[in-house]
Amino acid sequence: AINAMNRIVHVALILAALFAQPARAADEYEQPPIEYSKSTPANRLAQLQAALDNGEIDLPRESRQGYLRALLEEREIPPESQMLVFSKTSMQRDRISPRIPRALYFDDDVYVGYCHSGDDIEMAVADPQLGAVFYTLDQTNHDSPKMVRETHRCLQCHGATQTDDTPGFVVRSLFVGATG
Secondary structure (H helix, E strand, C coil): CHHHHHHHHHHHHHHHHHHHHHHHHCCHHHCCCCCCCCCCCCCHHHHHHHHHHCCCCCCCCECCCECHHHHHHHCCCCHHHCEEECCCCCCCHHHCCCCCCEEEEECCCEEEEECCCCCEEEEEEEECCCEEEEEEEECCCCCCCCEEEECHHHHHHHCCHHHCCCCCCCCCCCCCCCCC
16 A cells, blocks of 8 residues: 555655656746736837837948947947947857957947848847847848847847746856857
Protein backbone atom coordinates (compact mmCIF):
# COMPACT_ATOMS: atom_id res chain seq x y z
CA ALA A 1 0.00 0.00 0.00
CA ILE A 2 2.90 2.35 0.74
CA ASN A 3 4.49 1.69 -2.70
CA ALA A 4 1.19 2.44 -4.41
CA MET A 5 0.84 5.63 -2.38
CA ASN A 6 4.41 6.70 -3.28
CA ARG A 7 3.66 6.12 -6.98
CA ILE A 8 0.49 8.21 -6.77
CA VAL A 9 2.40 11.03 -5.04
CA HIS A 10 5.18 10.85 -7.68
CA VAL A 11 2.69 10.88 -10.55
CA ALA A 12 0.82 13.81 -8.94
CA LEU A 13 4.06 15.76 -8.54
CA ILE A 14 5.09 15.10 -12.14
CA LEU A 15 1.66 16.15 -13.43
CA ALA A 16 1.73 19.28 -11.28
CA ALA A 17 5.16 20.18 -12.64
CA LEU A 18 4.06 19.60 -16.24
CA PHE A 19 0.95 21.71 -15.91
CA ALA A 20 2.61 24.43 -13.82
CA GLN A 21 5.36 25.05 -16.40
CA PRO A 22 3.15 26.67 -19.09
CA ALA A 23 1.55 28.93 -16.51
CA ARG A 24 4.98 29.99 -15.26
CA ALA A 25 6.23 30.51 -18.82
CA ALA A 26 3.40 32.94 -19.65
CA ASP A 27 4.73 36.48 -19.54
CA GLU A 28 3.28 38.12 -16.47
CA TYR A 29 3.41 41.55 -18.12
CA GLU A 30 0.97 40.28 -20.79
CA GLN A 31 -1.62 39.43 -18.11
CA PRO A 32 -4.15 41.86 -16.58
CA PRO A 33 -3.85 44.54 -15.43
CA ILE A 34 -0.79 45.46 -17.53
CA GLU A 35 -1.46 43.65 -20.83
CA TYR A 36 1.76 45.11 -22.24
CA SER A 37 1.25 44.33 -25.95
CA LYS A 38 -2.41 45.35 -26.00
CA SER A 39 -1.95 48.58 -24.01
CA THR A 40 -1.63 51.96 -25.68
CA PRO A 41 1.68 53.62 -24.78
CA ALA A 42 1.80 57.28 -23.71
CA ASN A 43 5.36 58.42 -24.33
CA ARG A 44 7.42 60.70 -26.59
CA LEU A 45 7.79 58.10 -29.33
CA ALA A 46 4.07 57.25 -29.29
CA GLN A 47 3.40 60.98 -29.70
CA LEU A 48 5.80 61.10 -32.65
CA GLN A 49 4.14 58.07 -34.20
CA ALA A 50 0.70 59.68 -33.88
CA ALA A 51 1.97 62.95 -35.40
CA LEU A 52 3.52 61.04 -38.34
CA ASP A 53 0.35 58.99 -38.86
CA ASN A 54 -1.80 62.15 -38.82
CA GLY A 55 0.52 64.02 -41.20
CA GLU A 56 1.19 66.72 -38.60
CA ILE A 57 4.95 66.45 -39.05
CA ASP A 58 7.32 65.06 -41.61
CA LEU A 59 10.76 63.59 -41.17
CA PRO A 60 12.97 64.46 -44.13
CA ARG A 61 15.02 61.53 -45.38
CA GLU A 62 18.70 61.96 -46.25
CA SER A 63 20.40 59.67 -48.74
CA ARG A 64 23.24 58.67 -46.40
CA GLN A 65 21.65 58.21 -42.95
CA GLY A 66 17.98 58.08 -43.85
CA TYR A 67 15.70 59.48 -41.13
CA LEU A 68 18.33 59.54 -38.38
CA ARG A 69 19.17 63.26 -38.28
CA ALA A 70 15.51 64.31 -38.56
CA LEU A 71 14.49 61.86 -35.83
CA LEU A 72 17.18 63.12 -33.45
CA GLU A 73 16.19 66.75 -34.12
CA GLU A 74 12.46 66.06 -33.74
CA ARG A 75 12.92 64.35 -30.36
CA GLU A 76 15.69 66.79 -29.31
CA ILE A 77 18.25 64.03 -28.78
CA PRO A 78 21.77 65.46 -28.93
CA PRO A 79 23.98 63.91 -31.62
CA GLU A 80 26.85 64.33 -29.13
CA SER A 81 25.30 61.60 -26.99
CA GLN A 82 26.51 59.07 -29.56
CA MET A 83 27.98 55.88 -28.17
CA LEU A 84 29.36 53.13 -30.44
CA VAL A 85 28.57 49.45 -29.88
CA PHE A 86 30.84 46.92 -31.56
CA SER A 87 29.04 43.73 -30.49
CA LYS A 88 26.38 41.99 -32.54
CA THR A 89 23.63 42.75 -30.02
CA SER A 90 20.78 44.04 -32.15
CA MET A 91 18.04 42.82 -34.48
CA GLN A 92 20.38 43.98 -37.25
CA ARG A 93 23.38 42.01 -35.95
CA ASP A 94 24.48 41.12 -39.50
CA ARG A 95 25.26 44.81 -40.12
CA ILE A 96 27.38 45.30 -36.97
CA SER A 97 31.08 44.58 -36.64
CA PRO A 98 34.14 46.09 -34.98
CA ARG A 99 34.76 47.93 -38.28
CA ILE A 100 31.13 49.09 -38.61
CA PRO A 101 29.67 49.60 -35.12
CA ARG A 102 26.08 50.46 -34.24
CA ALA A 103 25.57 54.01 -33.02
CA LEU A 104 23.36 54.65 -30.00
CA TYR A 105 21.97 58.10 -29.22
CA PHE A 106 20.06 58.92 -26.05
CA ASP A 107 18.58 61.44 -23.69
CA ASP A 108 16.78 60.96 -20.38
CA ASP A 109 14.06 58.64 -21.72
CA VAL A 110 14.64 57.84 -25.41
CA TYR A 111 17.31 55.60 -26.97
CA VAL A 112 17.95 55.45 -30.72
CA GLY A 113 20.00 52.70 -32.37
CA TYR A 114 21.37 53.25 -35.88
CA CYS A 115 23.18 50.70 -38.07
CA HIS A 116 24.99 51.90 -41.18
CA SER A 117 22.92 50.74 -44.20
CA GLY A 118 20.37 49.24 -41.80
CA ASP A 119 16.77 48.54 -42.71
CA ASP A 120 15.43 50.08 -39.49
CA ILE A 121 16.26 52.62 -36.85
CA GLU A 122 15.67 50.90 -33.51
CA MET A 123 14.19 52.95 -30.68
CA ALA A 124 13.32 52.42 -27.04
CA VAL A 125 11.58 54.75 -24.62
CA ALA A 126 10.75 54.78 -20.92
CA ASP A 127 6.94 54.85 -20.81
CA PRO A 128 5.44 56.07 -17.52
CA GLN A 129 2.90 53.20 -17.39
CA LEU A 130 4.50 50.34 -19.34
CA GLY A 131 8.20 50.79 -18.66
CA ALA A 132 10.41 50.09 -21.67
CA VAL A 133 8.57 50.30 -25.01
CA PHE A 134 10.25 49.52 -28.34
CA TYR A 135 9.79 50.86 -31.88
CA THR A 136 11.39 50.60 -35.30
CA LEU A 137 11.45 53.22 -38.04
CA ASP A 138 11.61 51.74 -41.55
CA GLN A 139 14.63 53.17 -43.35
CA THR A 140 13.74 51.48 -46.66
CA ASN A 141 10.52 53.47 -47.11
CA HIS A 142 11.60 56.53 -49.09
CA ASP A 143 8.09 57.99 -49.44
CA SER A 144 7.06 58.53 -45.84
CA PRO A 145 8.51 57.46 -42.50
CA LYS A 146 6.60 54.66 -40.76
CA MET A 147 7.18 53.76 -37.13
CA VAL A 148 6.08 50.39 -35.78
CA ARG A 149 5.69 49.47 -32.13
CA GLU A 150 7.63 46.28 -31.55
CA THR A 151 6.65 43.77 -28.93
CA HIS A 152 7.65 40.15 -29.50
CA ARG A 153 10.73 40.78 -31.68
CA CYS A 154 12.35 43.11 -29.15
CA LEU A 155 11.09 41.31 -26.06
CA GLN A 156 13.02 38.18 -27.01
CA CYS A 157 15.98 39.96 -25.42
CA HIS A 158 14.43 42.98 -23.68
CA GLY A 159 11.77 40.96 -21.82
CA ALA A 160 13.77 37.90 -20.89
CA THR A 161 16.04 36.75 -18.09
CA GLN A 162 18.46 39.69 -18.56
CA THR A 163 15.65 42.06 -17.52
CA ASP A 164 14.04 39.78 -14.89
CA ASP A 165 11.36 38.74 -17.41
CA THR A 166 10.02 42.30 -17.54
CA PRO A 167 10.28 44.66 -20.54
CA GLY A 168 13.43 46.64 -19.90
CA PHE A 169 16.69 48.09 -21.14
CA VAL A 170 19.86 46.04 -21.35
CA VAL A 171 23.30 47.42 -20.56
CA ARG A 172 26.18 45.00 -20.36
CA SER A 173 29.84 44.69 -21.10
CA LEU A 174 31.07 41.97 -23.43
CA PHE A 175 34.35 40.68 -24.73
CA VAL A 176 33.94 41.07 -28.48
CA GLY A 177 35.75 38.80 -30.90
CA ALA A 178 37.22 39.87 -34.23
CA THR A 179 33.82 39.56 -35.96
CA GLY A 180 31.81 41.28 -33.25
